[in-house]
Amino acid sequence: MxxxxxxxxxxxxxxxxxxxxxxxxxxxxxxxxxxxxxxxxxxxxxxxxxxxxxxxxxxxxFADLADHAPGTLTASSALIADASSKLDNIKVDNLD
Structure with a gap:
């Protein structure tokens, strides 16, 4: 056993x-x-x-921080670039 x-x-x-x-x-x-x-x-x-x-x-x-499609900005989650090393959006000081 x-x-x-x-x-x-x-x-x-x-x-x-x-x-x-x-x-x-x-x-x-x-x-x-x-x-x-x-x-x-x-x-x-x-x-x-x-x-x-x-x-x-x-x-x-930590696994839950990666709960979205790569390249998509998701609130309260990790940044994960897509296959082209891109993100769809980044917000800094309320600027898109």
Whole structure:
């Protein structure tokens, strides 16, 4: 039988969603509503090489930023250029 590996995890009911410390290479995941937790929900974390810092390395939050067609400007999402390295629109100080 395969061994089950559990990653440290926290949900919206936890006091803190982001871990305050992780050992080198140790993983943690947070999920749920992060509105009260300094924007730390739906992320994957790892302890850095000497265990002195917690690094954000991915998660659903970041995947959701790429939820649109390449080349299309979408509010509150990442800029993703199309195959011609173009974007349909960029707004700066309310100028199109």
């Amino acid at each position: 395969a061994t089950l590996i559990k990653i440290k995890r926290a949900s919206s009911g936890s006091a803190e969603l982001a871990p305050s410390s992780l050992a080198a290479g140790e993983l943690a995941v947070s999920y749920g509503d992060d509105s009260l937790h300094s924007n730390a929900g739906d992320r994957l974390f790892v302890g850095d090489v000497d265990g002195s810092n917690v690094l954000v390395i991915g998660g659903k939050y």
